[in-house]
Amino acid sequence: MSVDPPLALLAEVTHRCPMRCLYCSNPLALEPASNELDTETWCRVLDQAADLGMLQVHFSGGEPTVRKDLETLIDHASKQGLYGNLITSGVLLDRDRLLRFADVGLEHVQLSFQDTDEGCGDLVGGFKGAHAKKLAVARWIKEAGLALTLNGVIHRHNASRTRDIIELAVDLGAGRLEVASVQYYGWGLKNRAYLMPTIQQLEEVTAVVEDARQRLVGVLAIDYVVPDYYARLPKACMGGWGQRFLNVDPAGRALPCHAAPTIPGMSFDTIFERSLEDIWLRSDAFNRFRGTAWMPEPCASCDHREIDWGGCRCQALALTGDAANVDPVCQRSPYHEDVRSMAESEASAATESFVYRGDPGRTKAQREQKTAGAMGYVQGSDR
């Protein structure tokens, strides 16, 4: 099989992040700062990415702006001709730093919003004051002349405010909005029962998005990610394993996707051992689920096999226990009905308990009782 070069590098420059979003897809065990690649090594990764034919770089994390050398990396990427995107929560940014990013060639910022309701947003993000800060950051992004995408993460507790989130994106001058239903990986999987929307909510959100898309043609482009568990067909996760994206994690492991290390029995090469090109073309990890040869039935003989590539391996693992199974979101998977009814029953059980990273689980009642007056979480602390 001939392998096309990847299109984009996901540069996960750190796992550190002051927020503690209940849906965070980061691994449960984070890479400590001391294991992070240094500036020079990241520059080498960016050089190799450009040589390999990648066209875009997404600086992500964790919160990429915790790295003081981010401007150096953006500058380096831009000089290599890579189109630069920054994926951020915004809470650590200030106006001057955004102006510097624009100066060294950043093109686009994707800023996440947890909600339009400040209290609920700060609760789900685990960071008091986040919402107000994000509003300021959105304005600075525009002032710096950067393209702005808002990423609105939707779940059971804010689905009813989807329309407000769309209006917020228009008011802030965003060119794009992602109405992104929570995906259940990492902390999101742990907090699934708290986050899962009901089918009725899903239908309302879909109607609101469809109406807004028509109304806002030429004003705001809206990308819509439906909650997986209620879908009939899986998403083409990462555009297919080892087909478009190459993710380098904070410690320098090259991954076909962010969650791939959850798959038992797989090992991933680091950029210290092999070049990106060698890893992309020849490593066991990138070839393991590439294309269609690995597929079991029903995928192997399905017309959709080169459209969704069998869905998400990490989801197959999380929900069926085996990453090589068809993604159970697919209606042809024997697990499909179970997954859907689990989602429905979790949503209707309406639990109010969740866990933050670095915090034992508590119920809403316990939180309110314990903190009497104060908020049940500490600003800026994620340890």
Next chain:
Amino acid sequence: MTARKAVSENDKPRFAPHVRFTFDRRRERWVVLAPERMLIPDEISVEILQRCTGEASLAGIIDALSGEFDASRDEIAGDVLALVQDMTDKGVLAS
């Protein structure tokens, strides 16, 4: 709130800020890079997009293309306006 822009032959479109129209040497094809988006224009679209410099009007671009290609002006005008409207809606081109 801004409104949708309806494209006409008087417009002089150019690429919006943060959109790069470049030749991808590795794959030997033109590509439009935009926020979270990558478009691979076909040959005709490349001909049109290369002329969207902000200086030429669409009327001028259509005339030039009718001279070069074996098709009626109306036909070419239809293709050009449709492409430019679509690219404007997507935020790729601005006038």
